[in-house]
Amino acid sequence: MTLLAREVGIRFGATDALRGADIEIGEGELVAVMGPSGSGKSTLLHVLAGILRPDRGEIRLGDRRIDNLADGARSSLRLTSFGFVLQFGDLVPELSLRENVELPLRLLKVRRSETRARAAALLRELEVEEFADRRPGEVSGGQAQRAAVARALVHRPAVVFADEPTGALDSVAGELVLDALTGLARQQGSAVVMVTHEARVAAYADRTVFLRDGQVAA
Numbered sequence: 001m002t003l004l005a006r007e008v009g010i011r012f013g014a015t016d017a018l019r020g021a022d023i024e025i026g027e028g029e030l031v032a033v034m035g036p037s038g039s040g041k042s043t044l045l046h047v048l049a050g051i052l053r054p055d056r057g058e059i060r061l062g063d064r065r066i067d068n069l070a071d072g073a074r075s076s077l078r079l080t081s082f083g084f085v086l087q088f089g090d091l092v093p094e095l096s097l098r099e100n101v102e103l104p105l106r107l108l109k110v111r112r113s114e115t116r117a118r119a120a121a122l123l124r125e126l127e128v129e130e131f132a133d134r135r136p137g138e139v140s141g142g143q144a145q146r147a148a149v150a151r152a153l154v155h156r157p158a159v160v161f162a163d164e165p166t167g168a169l170d171s172v173a174g175e176l177v178l179d180a181l182t183g184l185a186r187q188q189g190s191a192v193v194m195v196t197h198e199a200r201v202a203a204y205a206d207r208t209v210f211l212r213d214g215q216v217a218a
């Protein structure tokens with residue numbers, strides 16, 4: 001499904017964070033978003049993902065307009081169609097890596113046996129199986145972030161949003177996370193929208209979009 005933002009604007013007080021931003025992410029496409037600090041990268045991600053509601057413009061997922069959905073419908077859309085990887089893995093600290101990865105499927109009421117099998121397969125593929133029963137605080141940052149990648153992809157979302165997914169990692173751990181994120185997304189046909197300030201990270205994407213002053217540069 002294509003994710004499309006057209007003429008999107010949002011203002012925080014006196015700051016126009018987005019000023020008529022246009023972007024289209026094709027089905028299964030990996031797009032990096034770059035631009036100076038304050039240019040609106042994170043805001044664009046949050047608007048595309050239905051976390052922030054734009055003041056103007058529209059967002060569409062496939063043929064469905066999603067920016068004007070009620071809060072409940074937007075939450076359930078996020079759960080079914082989107083996955084998230086943030087800079088500092090936002091895994092639930094009280095749950096094991098395995099339980100964190102299973103969480104989206106449990107919320108979606110997928111059968112228990114299938115939930116277990118899918119989470120286990122991803123944990124194995126991302127090479128964090130041996131730490132699966134530890135909590136996020138008991139593994140390295142890179143291991144936790146790979147579990148966050150598994151959690152973002154386990155329900156095979158249409159789009160995964162990643163905001164500086166390797167920002168807190170050294171380059172070796174960062175590469176493992178990017179290999180995992182982009183490799184799995186390509187394998188299962190999930191699109192990725194990834195905010196980064198590093199060209200090395202953007203190189204994993206099919207295409208890079210540049211933001212400047214709240215607009216997508218041509």
Ligand SMILES: Nc1ncnc2c1ncn2[C@@H]1O[C@H](COP(=O)(O)OP(=O)(O)OP(=O)(O)O)[C@@H](O)[C@H]1O
Nearest residue numbers: 012015016017035036037038039040041042043044
């Ligand atoms: N909740 C908010 N309240 C007020 N201003 C905000 C808020 N969120 C973002 N802004 C402002 O909107 C503009 C865009 O912010 P945004 O975080 O999207 O930029 P960014 O390109 O992701 O920056 P960085 O690379 O530094 O993370 C900035 O001027 C920022 O100060």
